Amino acid sequence: MLGAQVGSFFGVCIHRLPGGESVVWPRSHCPKCKAMLGPAELVPVLSYILLRGRCRHCGERISLFYPAMEVGVGLIFLLIVMGRGATVGTFNYLVLASLVVVAAGIDLGHGVIPDRLTLPWMVVGVAAGALGGLREVAMRMVGLFACGGLVFLIALLSRGGMGGGDVKLMALVGSFLGPWGGLASFMIACFIGAAVGIALMAAGLKRRKDEIPFGPFIAAGAIIVCISGTWVIRLVFPWLGQVGF
Numbered sequence: 001m002l003g004a005q006v007g008s009f010f011g012v013c014i015h016r017l018p019g020g021e022s023v024v025w026p027r028s029h030c031p032k033c034k035a036m037l038g039p040a041e042l043v044p045v046l047s048y049i050l051l052r053g054r055c056r057h058c059g060e061r062i063s064l065f066y067p068a069m070e071v072g073v074g075l076i077f078l079l080i081v082m083g084r085g086a087t088v089g090t091f092n093y094l095v096l097a098s099l100v101v102v103a104a105g106i107d108l109g110h111g112v113i114p115d116r117l118t119l120p121w122m123v124v125g126v127a128a129g130a131l132g133g134l135r136e137v138a139m140r141m142v143g144l145f146a147c148g149g150l151v152f153l154i155a156l157l158s159r160g161g162m163g164g165g166d167v168k169l170m171a172l173v174g175s176f177l178g179p180w181g182g183l184a185s186f187m188i189a190c191f192i193g194a195a196v197g198i199a200l201m202a203a204g205l206k207r208r209k210d211e212i213p214f215g216p217f218i219a220a221g222a223i224i225v226c227i228s229g230t231w232v233i234r235l236v237f238p239w240l241g242q243v244g245f
């Protein structure tokens with residue numbers, strides 16, 4: 001329920017952040033007739049179904065994007081809590097999943113990832129390591145620089161394949177998941193990215209030279225690690241088990 005509710009808010013963020021608009025003001029309104037939405041119109045998914053996908057005041061169609069975000073984020077939150085347990089530490093993964101979902105949505109629509117979503121939150125990610133002790137803070141710092149540095153190198157060498165937004169997004173993932181979780185996320189992201197790229201080319205939807213934003217794949221990799229944790233990291237780096245990870 002919490003996931004569906006914040007998913008609704010993330011839909012607003014994805015629409016408003018790229019234009020530098022405030023995400024809290026003005027309140028949610030119909031884009032056509034500007035009517036403010038009342039509490040009964042702000043219940044995730046249910047409102048959309050009851051209103052049959054139309055504005056109550058002018059009948060304008062409401063984009064399916066909103067209920068899709070509500071269902072999607074609701075499911076991601078549910079899977080993370082099921083995978084990690086309902087503990088304080090799980091907040092770490094809920095916050096990271098939230099940030100990468102909004103970043104992926106904006107990257108898909110606009111081809112950029114706003115710094116507001118990455119830079120300040122890296123500090124939060126590293127600082128939140130304090131819950132696990134000083135060693136965890138240090139590991140997250142290493143994660144930040146290892147993941148950001150790796151994508152920075154790839155961006156330099158590939159000239160255009162990945163951009164500064166991807167570097168900062170990956171550094172953010174490292175600051176929350178540490179070096180191994182972060183690098184495992186990146187490997188999974190590359191794997192999914194390659195599979196989707198090949199599928200899009202086979203379907204004739206993209207050509208070899210077309211650019212596909214990489215942010216959504218970074219998000220997918222990070223969310224998979226957030227949900228499944230240690231076993232998926234060991235699957236990517238099998239030798240980690242031997243060194244006591």
Ligand SMILES: [Zn+2]
Pocket residue numbers: 030031032033034035055056057058059060
């Ligand atoms: Zn309306």
